[in-house]
Amino acid sequence: MKHAVVLGGSMAGMLAARTLADHFEQVTIIERDEFPAQPAGRDGVPQARHIHILLLRGKQILEQLFPGIMAELSAAGVPMLNWTAEALTLSKLGWLPRFSSDLLIHTCSRDLLEWTVRQRLLIQPKVQFVENTHAVGLLTSEGNSRVSGVKLRQRGNVEFALDADFVVDASGRSSKMSEWLAQMGYAAPRETVINSFQGYATRWYQPLPDFQADWKALIVGTRPPDASRGGGIYPVENGQWIVTLGGVNKDFPPTDESGFLDFARTLRTPLLYQALQHATPISPVYGFQRTENRLRHYERLTAMPEGLVALGDAVCAFNPVYGQGMTVAAMGALVLDELLRHPRATNFSLRFQQALAKSNETAWLMATGEDFRWPLTEGQRPRTNAVTAFVHAYMNILTALITEDPYALSVFYQVAHLVQSPTAFFQPKIAASILRKRLTELTMRSVPNDHIGLPPTWSEAPEKVALR
Structure with a gap:
C-alpha cells in the first residue's frame, strides 16, 4: 500500500505513524497545532504540563520502535529512577516497602518526550507532518464501504482533500469519527463513561x-x-x-x-x-479537570468501512491519575503493526478494533475499578456476582498485603506497569500469603488515616528484584 494518513500528532499518532512506516510508502501526520521548535507546550495538549509517567511496558515499546531513545533522554538530562527504591509512595493503606529492583523509569516532561519522538520521525524519509491543519471529514469510495482519504481544513478556512489508502484516527478525546461514521450510514459506537470527578x-x-x-x-x-x-x-x-x-x-x-x-x-x-x-x-x-474514563465501543460494531481505524484516546481515554495513557497508546501501535503484518482480505478495520479492545481491557478495568471506589463516581457499575465479589475482597486484602510484603508488591508493580496480567495476583505464593491473614486485619477500614506511620527507608540490596 502507498499512503497512510494519521489524524493527530501526539504520542498515539506518532507511534502509530512509526509502525505504519514499515508498511506504507508514505505516512502523513495531520496536526491541528504548530509544533514548537524546542520542547514546549502547545494548545492541543493542555494536560502536558502535569505529571506524565511512561510505564515500563511503554518504555520497552518505545525502545523497540526507536532504538536508543532512552539513551537520548538520559543525555538530555532526564533522571532515571530505581522506582521501587527511589519513589516514596503512600498507598491507600500505608507506605509501600522500598527495595532495589530493575524497574528503571525515565522521568521527564511530556513535552520533552513528545519532542524527542518527533525528532526521530522527522528523519524518517517516509513520514511527513502537516501542521495547522485538522480533518473535517472523510473521503469514501465503493458506496461508502471504503475510506479513500480525508477532507482537511487549514487555518484561514482553506479546505482541500488528501487521498489515502489507510486512515488512522488518533485525534484524542475530541475525535469526530463517531459522527463521520453516522454521516456515512454506519452505526456510531456506544460509549461507556466512568467519571470520579477528579x-x-x-x-x-x-x-x-x-x-x-x-x-x-x-x-x-x-x-x-x-x-x-x-x-x-x-x-x-x-x-x-x-x-x-x-x-x-x-x-x-x-x-x-x-x-x-x-x-x-x-x-x-x-x-x-x-x-x-x-x-x-x-x-x-x-x-x-477533564479526567473521565471514556471508552468508545468500536469493537462492538457489526460493520465499518475498510481503510479506517481509531486508537489512543480516540477510542479509550483514561483518568490520567493512573498514568496509563501513553503506554496503552504504544501497545495499540504494536497491535496495528501485528495485524498489518498478517493482513486478511476483509474486515481489517473491525478486526483491528476488536484486537485493540483486548489490548486495552486490563488498563481499563484497573482504572475504572479504582474510580468506582469513590461514592460520587458516575457511570454504569459492573454487575456483582459471587465471582466479582470474591475478586473484590481478594484485591482489598492484596492492597493491604503490598504494604508489608515486597514480593507481592513486586508483582503489583509488574501488573501496574502492564508487563504482567492481573492473573499474576492469583499465583500460589501470593494466594497463600493472603490466606494466612485474617480478613478483619486487612480490610480497607483497618488502618485509620491518622496512623500511617513513618515512611520506610531503604538500602541497596545485594540482589535486585527482577520485575521484567
Missing part, C-alpha cells in the same frame, strides 16, 4: 541546593472513600520538579498560589508540603 493543579518548581531527602519522587495517594486529596513530586529534566495536586469527587485543588499550598498542607502526610518549603516555583499553577 481535578488537578500543577506547578513546576526548582528545588533549592539545601534540599535533602532519601527519595527522588514522592507519591501521596488518596484513600477512598474519605481521603480525597493526593499529590506527587516528579523529578524531570534540568533538575526541576513537576508538583501535581489532585482531588476526587469534585474536591478540586485551587489554582492560586496560596490555595495551592494550603491544599498541599492537607494531604495525608506533610512530606510534600515540607518539600515545597525548599523549592522555588518557576511556573504558574495550571488546572485540569
Whole structure:
C-alpha cells in the first residue's frame, strides 16, 4: 500500500505513524497545532504540563520502535529512577516497602518526550507532518464501504482533500469519527463513561541546593472513600520538579498560589508540603479537570468501512491519575503493526478494533475499578456476582498485603506497569500469603488515616528484584 494518513500528532499518532512506516510508502501526520521548535507546550495538549509517567511496558515499546531513545533522554538530562527504591509512595493503606529492583523509569516532561519522538520521525524519509491543519471529514469510495482519504481544513478556512489508502484516527478525546461514521450510514459506537470527578493543579518548581531527602519522587495517594486529596513530586529534566495536586469527587485543588499550598498542607502526610518549603516555583499553577474514563465501543460494531481505524484516546481515554495513557497508546501501535503484518482480505478495520479492545481491557478495568471506589463516581457499575465479589475482597486484602510484603508488591508493580496480567495476583505464593491473614486485619477500614506511620527507608540490596 502507498499512503497512510494519521489524524493527530501526539504520542498515539506518532507511534502509530512509526509502525505504519514499515508498511506504507508514505505516512502523513495531520496536526491541528504548530509544533514548537524546542520542547514546549502547545494548545492541543493542555494536560502536558502535569505529571506524565511512561510505564515500563511503554518504555520497552518505545525502545523497540526507536532504538536508543532512552539513551537520548538520559543525555538530555532526564533522571532515571530505581522506582521501587527511589519513589516514596503512600498507598491507600500505608507506605509501600522500598527495595532495589530493575524497574528503571525515565522521568521527564511530556513535552520533552513528545519532542524527542518527533525528532526521530522527522528523519524518517517516509513520514511527513502537516501542521495547522485538522480533518473535517472523510473521503469514501465503493458506496461508502471504503475510506479513500480525508477532507482537511487549514487555518484561514482553506479546505482541500488528501487521498489515502489507510486512515488512522488518533485525534484524542475530541475525535469526530463517531459522527463521520453516522454521516456515512454506519452505526456510531456506544460509549461507556466512568467519571470520579477528579481535578488537578500543577506547578513546576526548582528545588533549592539545601534540599535533602532519601527519595527522588514522592507519591501521596488518596484513600477512598474519605481521603480525597493526593499529590506527587516528579523529578524531570534540568533538575526541576513537576508538583501535581489532585482531588476526587469534585474536591478540586485551587489554582492560586496560596490555595495551592494550603491544599498541599492537607494531604495525608506533610512530606510534600515540607518539600515545597525548599523549592522555588518557576511556573504558574495550571488546572485540569477533564479526567473521565471514556471508552468508545468500536469493537462492538457489526460493520465499518475498510481503510479506517481509531486508537489512543480516540477510542479509550483514561483518568490520567493512573498514568496509563501513553503506554496503552504504544501497545495499540504494536497491535496495528501485528495485524498489518498478517493482513486478511476483509474486515481489517473491525478486526483491528476488536484486537485493540483486548489490548486495552486490563488498563481499563484497573482504572475504572479504582474510580468506582469513590461514592460520587458516575457511570454504569459492573454487575456483582459471587465471582466479582470474591475478586473484590481478594484485591482489598492484596492492597493491604503490598504494604508489608515486597514480593507481592513486586508483582503489583509488574501488573501496574502492564508487563504482567492481573492473573499474576492469583499465583500460589501470593494466594497463600493472603490466606494466612485474617480478613478483619486487612480490610480497607483497618488502618485509620491518622496512623500511617513513618515512611520506610531503604538500602541497596545485594540482589535486585527482577520485575521484567
